[in-house]
Amino acid sequence: MADPAYRAAEEGALRIEPLGELAAIFDRRSQQTHLVTQPMPEILAALAGGPCDAEGLAARLADSFDLDGAGDAAAILSERLKELAAMGLVEPA
Incomplete structure (x- = not known):
């Protein structure tokens, strides 16, 4: 089964x-603050492009990060998307 596409807030x-x-992410909709590490803020920034x-996210982040040594970058990013x-x-889009 293919991974779903996700969209940013x-x-x-x-x-x-x-x-x-760390980074603090304040969600104005829920009034909750989340403390996260890389690459969460970068993922959110990349999803701003649609x-x-x-x-697709791995391709977007490849210009900014060395993903060659990260093993299966798409699998790792899939888990991060589920966490977000x-x-x-x-x-989900």
Whole structure:
């Protein structure tokens, strides 16, 4: 079964503040704050370009990150997308 495509929250719904190696993501819709590490903020930024699945996300992030040494980047990103969906920060497209 193919991975679903995900879309980011509408513009302005999330406020992302870097905190050293962590980032705080405040979701204005739910009034919740989430503390995350890389690559979560980068995934959200990449999804701002439109919905995509883990394979497409790997292609979008390949320019900014060295994904060759990350094993199966799409599988790793698929898990991160599921985590972001569980937090309510992305949703299936």
